[in-house]
Amino acid sequence: MRSYDVIVIGGGVLGGAVAFYLAKQKAGRILLLERNVIAQGNSSLAAGLLTRGRFKPDLISMVLETYAAIHEIETRTGKSLDTRRTGCMYAAVSPEHQKNLRELAAVSAQGGLRMEWEDTARVSQLIPWLHLPRGASLLFMPEDGYVDGYLLASGYIKAARLLGVEVNENSPVSALVRQGDRVTGVRTAHEEISAATVVDAAGVWAGLLAHEIGVGLPMAPIRSHYWITDSHRSFSPNQPFVILPDARAYARPEFNHLLFGFREKKSASIHPANLPVSINGITFKQDPRGWDTLMEGAPKLSLFFPLIEEIKITSYIRGLSNYTPDGNFVLGAFPGLEGFIAATGCAGAGIAMSGGIGRLVSELITGQQPFVDPTPHRIDRFGLIDPQDPAFIQICADARSGKVTG
Ligand SMILES: Cc1cc2nc3c(=O)[nH]c(=O)nc-3n(C[C@H](O)[C@H](O)[C@H](O)COP(=O)(O)OP(=O)(O)OC[C@H]3O[C@@H](n4cnc5c(N)ncnc54)[C@H](O)[C@@H]3O)c2cc1C
Structure with missing residues (x-):
């Protein structure tokens, strides 16, 4: 039987980040198992915003860790991850969102982030497609950027490989092996592989593996989506990306096109038991092509982006x-069960948080002092839950619908 110190399940941005940090911390022999091909799960679909501004200081530290990881991956692999450091512009109009923005600025300033309050004239010059209602509060974080999720996930895994991590593609884990109060390894179609620690970083599929051994991970697979417009002279790749809490929207340049997304009032979910084995098989019963969401969000977005009324949408x-x-995320051990660690529950921010999650999880595994408090992300923080209960899935969908930040 093959035997490792750590097995990481999932070759997405989170599995890759955990493997990278474990290898840096010399956590022994590490094996990463990916069911399909690395970096081609949900990480490859992300808008890739690396938004540093957060309402919680620890989350700022976690995003900063991702920027540090990007730099280190580029140094170790000698390849650029092509991160676009365009900066991020927040535009808030209603008194409530302006107050939230001041709070975000205060917490972010304490976290050491650079920022500037802007006036409409300068912002209109920087981002000509952005129409600014009178009295908008405009906050610019010049160091923010975005990255291609595929490049980042494969970058972590490439750097992990260079540090000695073994990576097996086309290797689906069919089950976790549990013996009493311990997870002792994993089962695949051909073999059982043992490990002192198994990290479940299988993305939206992570809950299924855990469920089979009696562990309920408090999360549910909820849809995120965005649209890309046709090219237009008012878009350019160097423009900052934009967060518009009043429209529950964000937008960023995609070369000479514009990518934008909304948080709709009712987010769509998939029951974990109905998940296909790859993202290519995903279908949604609710609003399958996203038109209803677009119709719901467009009127508010058009106050900031009038061109949406006439420009062609080229991709969804x-x-x-x-x-x-x-x-919060789903990270760490399950009480009373040795050898099992979760690295999931990304709350739609797994690209931005990947460095922080990778570092924190590897510190928990290697017994080091965690660089941020892991308590808010504990698996058991809601007590015993059934993640396959439709009522619980609805609570998770509502949490996405309520999100207004990047
Ligand atoms: C449309 C969209 C836009 C987004 N925009 C942003 C953004 O702007 N910023 C941001 O920070 N985040 C964003 N996200 C969220 C981000 O993409 C996720 O948080 C992140 O990709 C999660 O990474 P992951 O590694 O957990 O999942 P994945 O990338 O899905 O990786 C999980 C991997 O596990 C593998 N796997 C599953 N089961 C098994 C098994 N049994 N055995 C072996 N392997 C298995 C899968 O094949 C997959 O490769 C967005 C997401 C979407 C969908």
């Missing part, structure tokens, strides 16, 4: 992220 991209009821 949708995928799944794990949402939790409180917007």
Whole structure:
């Protein structure tokens, strides 16, 4: 029987990040198992915003860790991840959103982030497609950027490989092996592989593996989606990306096109038991092509982006992220069960948080002092839950619908 110190299940951005940090911390022999091909799960679909501004200081530290990881991957592999450091512009209009923005700025300033309050004239010059209602509060974070999720996930895995991590593609884990109060390894179609620690970083599929051994991960697969417009002279790749809480929307340049997404009032979900084995098989019963969401969101977005009324939409991209009821992640051990660690529950921010999650999870595994408090992300923070209960899935969907930040 093959034997490892750590097995990581899932070759997405989170499995890749965990493997990378474990290897850096010399956590022994590490095997990463990917059911399909690495980096081609939901990570490859992300808009890739690396938004540093957060309402919680620990989350800022976690995103900063991702920027540090990007730099380190580029140094180690000698390849650029092509991160676009365009900066991020927040535009808030209603008194409520302006107050939230001031709070975001205060927490972010304490976290050491650079920012500037802007006036409409300068913003209109920087982002000509953006129409600014009178009195809008405009906050610019010049160091923010975005990255291609495929490049980042494969970058982590490439760097992990260079550090000695073994990576097996086309290797689906069919089950976790549990013996009493311990997970001792994994089962695949051909073999059982043992490990002192198994990390479940299988993305939206992570809950299924855990469920089979009696562990309920408090999260559900909820749809995220965005649209890309035709090219237009007012879009350019160097423009900042934009967060518009009043329209529950974000937008960023995609070369000379514009990519934009909304958080709709009723987010669509997929019951975990109905998940296909790859993102290519995903279909949604509710609003399958996203038109209803577009019709719901467009009127508010048009106040900021009048061109939406006439410009052609050329692409629609949708995928799944794990949402939790409180917007925190699902990380660490399950009480009373040795050898099992979760690295999931990304709350739609797995690209931005990947460095922080990778570092935190590897610190928990190697017994080091965690660089941020892991308590908010504990698996058991809601007590015993059934993640396959439709009522619980609805709570997670509602958590996405309520999200207004990037
Ligand atoms: C449309 C969209 C836009 C988004 N935009 C952003 C954004 O702007 N910023 C941001 O930070 N985040 C964004 N996200 C969220 C982000 O994409 C996710 O948080 C992140 O990709 C989660 O990474 P993951 O590694 O958990 O999942 P995945 O990338 O899906 O990886 C999981 C991997 O596990 C593998 N796997 C599953 N089961 C098994 C098994 N049994 N055995 C072996 N392998 C298995 C899968 O094949 C897959 O490769 C967006 C998501 C979507 C869908």
